[in-house]
Amino acid sequence: MTEFLAALGSLFTTPIVPAAFGGVAWGILGGALPGISPSITMALLLPFTYGMGPTTAVVLLAATYVGAEYGGSIPAILIGTPGTNAAAATVVDGYMMKQQGKGGEALGISLYSGFVGGLFGLLVLVGLTERLSSVALAFTPSSYFALGVLGLSVIATLSGESLLTGLMAGVLGLMISTVGTDPVTGLNRFTFDSPELLSGIPPLLVMVGVYAVSELFMKTGEPNWEKASREDARIKFPSLPMWKRIALPQAIGSVVGAFEGMMPGAGGAVSSFLAYNEARRWSRHKEEFGHGSPEGIAAPEAANNTVACTALVPMLSLGIPSSNSSAVLLGGFLMHGLIPGPLLFVNHPDVVHGLYTGLFVANVAMLIIGYLIMSPCMWLVSRPKPYLMAFIYALVVSGVYAIQTSLFHVGLALGFGVLGSAMKYFKLPVLPMVLGVVLGFVVESNYRRALVISSGDYRTFIQDPIAAGLLAAALLFTVAAVVRRMREA
Amino acid sequence: MSTRSVSRADARRELVLGCVTLAIAVGYYLMAIRIQQSDIADVVGAQGLPKTYAALLAMLSIILIARSAAQRGFPAAPDAAPVTAKAHVTRGVAWRVFGMLMNGVIYILVVPWLGYILSIAALIAATVYYQGGGLNRRVAAVAVGGALLLWLLFVRLLHISHPAGIWPSLL
Numbered sequence: 001m002t003e004f005l006a007a008l009g010s011l012f013t014t015p016i017v018p019a020a021f022g023g024v025a026w027g028i029l030g031g032a033l034p035g036i037s038p039s040i041t042m043a044l045l046l047p048f049t050y051g052m053g054p055t056t057a058v059v060l061l062a063a064t065y066v067g068a069e070y071g072g073s074i075p076a077i078l079i080g081t082p083g084t085n086a087a088a089a090t091v092v093d094g095y096m097m098k099q100q101g102k103g104g105e106a107l108g109i110s111l112y113s114g115f116v117g118g119l120f121g122l123l124v125l126v127g128l129t130e131r132l133s134s135v136a137l138a139f140t141p142s143s144y145f146a147l148g149v150l151g152l153s154v155i156a157t158l159s160g161e162s163l164l165t166g167l168m169a170g171v172l173g174l175m176i177s178t179v180g181t182d183p184v185t186g187l188n189r190f191t192f193d194s195p196e197l198l199s200g201i202p203p204l205l206v207m208v209g210v211y212a213v214s215e216l217f218m219k220t221g222e223p224n225w226e227k228a229s230r231e232d233a234r235i236k237f238p239s240l241p242m243w244k245r246i247a248l249p250q251a252i253g254s255v256v257g258a259f260e261g262m263m264p265g266a267g268g269a270v271s272s273f274l275a276y277n278e279a280r281r282w283s284r285h286k287e288e289f290g291h292g293s294p295e296g297i298a299a300p301e302a303a304n305n306t307v308a309c310t311a312l313v314p315m316l317s318l319g320i321p322s323s324n325s326s327a328v329l330l331g332g333f334l335m336h337g338l339i340p341g342p343l344l345f346v347n348h349p350d351v352v353h354g355l356y357t358g359l360f361v362a363n364v365a366m367l368i369i370g371y372l373i374m375s376p377c378m379w380l381v382s383r384p385k386p387y388l389m390a391f392i393y394a395l396v397v398s399g400v401y402a403i404q405t406s407l408f409h410v411g412l413a414l415g416f417g418v419l420g421s422a423m424k425y426f427k428l429p430v431l432p433m434v435l436g437v438v439l440g441f442v443v444e445s446n447y448r449r450a451l452v453i454s455s456g457d458y459r460t461f462i463q464d465p466i467a468a469g470l471l472a473a474a475l476l477f478t479v480a481a482v483v484r485r486m487r488e489a
Numbered sequence: 490m491s492t493r494s495v496s497r498a499d500a501r502r503e504l505v506l507g508c509v510t511l512a513i514a515v516g517y518y519l520m521a522i523r524i525q526q527s528d529i530a531d532v533v534g535a536q537g538l539p540k541t542y543a544a545l546l547a548m549l550s551i552i553l554i555a556r557s558a559a560q561r562g563f564p565a566a567p568d569a570a571p572v573t574a575k576a577h578v579t580r581g582v583a584w585r586v587f588g589m590l591m592n593g594v595i596y597i598l599v600v601p602w603l604g605y606i607l608s609i610a611a612l613i614a615a616t617v618y619y620q621g622g623g624l625n626r627r628v629a630a631v632a633v634g635g636a637l638l639l640w641l642l643f644v645r646l647l648h649i650s651h652p653a654g655i656w657p658s659l660l
Contacts, residue, residue, distance in 0.1 A: 048647070051647060051648075051649070164549060164552060164553055164556070165506075165553070167549055168510055168546060168549045168550070168553070171542055171545050171546045171549065172510075172513075172546070174538075174542050175513075175517055175539070175542045175543070175546070178538065178539050178542070182524075182527075182535040184530070184531050184533075184535070185527040185529055185530050185531075185534070185535050186527075187524060187525050187527055187535045188524075188525075189521075189524050189535060189539065190517075190520060190539075216589060217585065217586040217589045217590065218582065218585075218586070220585040220586075220588070220589055220619065220620055221581065221585050221620070221621065384622060385620065386616070386617045386618075386620035386621055386622030387617055387622060387631055389616060389617075389620050390612075390613045390614075390616035390617045390620065390622075390631075390632075390635070391613065391635050393589075393592070393593070393612065393613075393616050394609050394612055394613050394616075394635060394636075394639060395639065397593060397596060397609070397612065398605075398609065398639050398643055398651070401651065402643060402647070402649040402651075405649070405650065405651075407597050407600065407601070407652075410593070410596075410597055411594070411597055414590055414593045414594065414597075417590070417593075418586060418590055421582075421586045425502075425582060425583075426502060426503075426505070426506040427502070428506070444538050447533070447538075448531050448532075448533050448537075451531055451532050451533060452531045452532075456531075456532040
């Protein structure tokens, strides 16, 4: 708590406030564009954070996530098209309210519920991550290897329709992570005598390629989305009676979002529909759900923004991203030389507490900017899709070049864009591959380091109690996912 | 489209995927065994995990190929929901991806010569045209305006230099 209070002081000495406001604004704009997910919005921003301080960069990215989760509800309510997957549940009652002439009220409920959910998620984040990190000091290379394996075991949950293709994507990611210099001997691997590949393939390029570039490629030729009128876009904050009515669904949404956000693979979409169902179950006005119920907006929107914070719990404390967006945020950490996981709280407490402060400011900023940004948002969403796609493409290309002023990196990002497009065509899930790229180095370097320390004795992974526990958890996780799939089949 | 052909389409797609990934695994393994051996190597060595990954991918690919070959013989269930048009990936997707990729590749090739502003303006205009936005004065204005905006953002505001092209040498 004292560190958190000290972090509040950093508000006045570091650019956390402008980073939070900027990230939220960017996130709302990105989330409002149908098809541009929070992870893509964040991935587009990654190259820009290269020249920033680490705290500013992570706050900017995290605030983007917060803003995008709200931004997705804008087109969901106004044109019946969710801007993000997580906003799909909001379409059900939000669009109905708009058609009843209550679009402004629906937007106000969405914004206010997102604020409440975000603050609750932040409390959970602060309360849980510090406790998990206290185990950090006992970690050995064996433990880190087991942690990496636990992170990879999440692939079993994130594999979408097919566990087999998910595993293949994960292995592909691990193979990509071997490009560059061997972590123990320093030998070159798969560099094709190219100096640019000596330091490996930055996870950032992989993420920008498979998320942002491939989305641009695949959306070519698709029809434009519907336009909304400006009159619909005047936000009306809830009245006192409405505040009372939506308090319970907000609480339900926040609790559901807190649990689901920490679960790998669940994310905003799952939590928002779960929250919707639970809110309907406990509502005194069940008959209104599906016909323009304000509770049908409050619950999923509270859940979405809770997830934006609680998804960071496993990523910050264990270095395991539980969603596409937290994977991109992990990329941001890595880009600034920060290794999320147990030692982050020991080595960089200023970054962690700055992130907490930034998220608090971001949630407040969301209320302010969410109200002010409606007109520019409506203008942007109404632009013809070819112009938007072209500008985003130019932004991606320019941003990737800016990382190391390398056209080779731009070519790599385009290449991963093609790979991402091919993966989508063949229904290979992307997130397992990204996990493989991000965790591959951790797994290999600690595996080999542990064997060097133990003089080649493989029993070291079982004799270390933390490593043994984490490996057992990974096995349990994988088996549970397989059993669940078999039951569903 | 009949449900029987949908099942075969997915099975065919998986068969192609399995063959492609098997080829990747074989190629990766052949490159892995050519990695130098070091005198200071540990028990695993620089080749160790790459060979393991290649073997894993090969095994998974073979399973996928076998599964898709088995599924091609099974018709889909009679009451299976018909696939909507959106769920189908049209043949044009490869060309669309190729076209967008070429826009980017041409940008990479010309930017050292034309410089950042002209090249990025050309990229914007080409992408708008390729996305079905036509080619007219409005597109040109958007391309030039977008290029100037990005130049201001990256070069002036963020102080990140982008290629200037051959123009400084001509002055």
